[in-house]
Amino acid sequence: MLGPAASLAAPIQGGGVRYVHAVTIHWAPGRGKGRGFTPRSVYVRLTRLQPTWSIIRLSSEPLSREPEGILPPHPGLALKDTSRGRTLYTRTGHRRGDTLLEHFGPHANFETGAGLAPDHVMEVGEDEVFLPSGALDDFVNHSCDPNCRLDFRGAGRVFLIALRDIAPGEELSFDYATTTTRAGIQAFPGWRFNCLCGADNCRGEVGSAEDLPHERLLHYAQLGALAPHVLRRLNLTLPRSA
Numbered sequence: 001m002l003g004p005a006a007s008l009a010a011p012i013q014g015g016g017v018r019y020v021h022a023v024t025i026h027w028a029p030g031r032g033k034g035r036g037f038t039p040r041s042v043y044v045r046l047t048r049l050q051p052t053w054s055i056i057r058l059s060s061e062p063l064s065r066e067p068e069g070i071l072p073p074h075p076g077l078a079l080k081d082t083s084r085g086r087t088l089y090t091r092t093g094h095r096r097g098d099t100l101l102e103h104f105g106p107h108a109n110f111e112t113g114a115g116l117a118p119d120h121v122m123e124v125g126e127d128e129v130f131l132p133s134g135a136l137d138d139f140v141n142h143s144c145d146p147n148c149r150l151d152f153r154g155a156g157r158v159f160l161i162a163l164r165d166i167a168p169g170e171e172l173s174f175d176y177a178t179t180t181t182r183a184g185i186q187a188f189p190g191w192r193f194n195c196l197c198g199a200d201n202c203r204g205e206v207g208s209a210e211d212l213p214h215e216r217l218l219h220y221a222q223l224g225a226l227a228p229h230v231l232r233r234l235n236l237t238l239p240r241s242a
């Protein structure tokens with residue numbers, strides 16, 4: 001049972017599954033004299049079943065599991081803290097074309113999301129973002145020479161796919177510009193930042209798809225790496241065959 005002082009920190013408003021990442025709940029281990037309330041930090045994942053909220057996951061550790069219906073990440077994936085922040089890497093390696101994880105998160109439009117920190121927020125449609133999920137997909141970093149791409153499979157589902165064979169120990173990355181439009185950067189100015197990826201073809205700055213060199217844009221289009229809303233924005237069509 002939750003104690004009477006359970007408090008939820010700034011739940012994200014909107015439709016679908018909602019998440020609250022860290023809240024302090026005064027946990028009541030039992031009833032009766034001498035059993036006081038002990039404050040504990042717990043992590044919860046909530047879903048809103050109108051008109052109330054329901055807890056669908058409660059944990060003493062940061063959330064890393066996915067809600068029902070979301071593809072679990074490849075078991076070889078893990079997080080690593082580096083001088084560049086927390087990154088996602090693979091312990092096992094992967095083959096080209098492998099599906100590594102599913103991106104997900106509460107949906108929001110630009111206006112709603114723009115009031116929040118831009119970290120771990122991803123543009124997934126016209127005037128549409130995923131807010132942070134609290135899971136591994138939040139930690140895929142950008143590279144100008146990425147080893148992964150996003151795959152938009154319809155019904156709003158987005159997956160991370162290996163663009164080439166990936167060796168054990170490699171960090172996973174995709175090019176953020178493949179799913180970011182100029183309109184997105186207007187809403188989230190923090191999405192434009194100096195790039196430190198170290199690739200030979202590093203552009204020096206991460207921006208929108210409109211900022212990509214034309215050859216790079218065509219390269220990504222041929223790989224199927226551009227998000228559908230980016231293709232529409234750029235008035236590009238996918239090649240009929242590879």
Ligand SMILES: [Zn+2]
Nearest residue numbers: 144195197202
């Ligand atoms: Zn770069």
